[in-house]
Amino acid sequence: MALRFAIILGLLAMPSAGCIARTGPRGLASDDSAEKIPALKRAGETRDAALAPQIVKELSNDDPAVRFYAIQALERISGGETYDYRFYDSPEDQQPAIDRWKQWLAEHKQKPKQK
Secondary structure, three states: OHHHHHHHHHHHHHHHHOOOOOOOOOHHHOOOHHHHHHHHHHHHHHOOHHHHHHHHHHOOOOOHHHHHHHHHHHHHHHOOOOOOOOOOOOHHHHHHHHHHHHHHHHHOOOOOOOO
């Protein structure tokens, strides 16, 4: 009887296992590509230059889809620049372009707004 009760309880709990609220960082700060990609799309659509430093970091992401959306966002934010970055290249081949993006960041640092 106790075993039957435990099995029924386990079966009832299974459907709710996927309904657990997600915790941890969201958007670009998340480790989950499913969180990062929509954030990258929004950043590109809104041309949010304040997010450019985080987006440049995503050019080195292990997930090619994240890299794809990162370069798309940077291209829109920068007005069409890519610095010859290709999301499908090897990390070694991507590094010169990433270095150019880091230089771009240094040259386009957001200045604090005057009050």
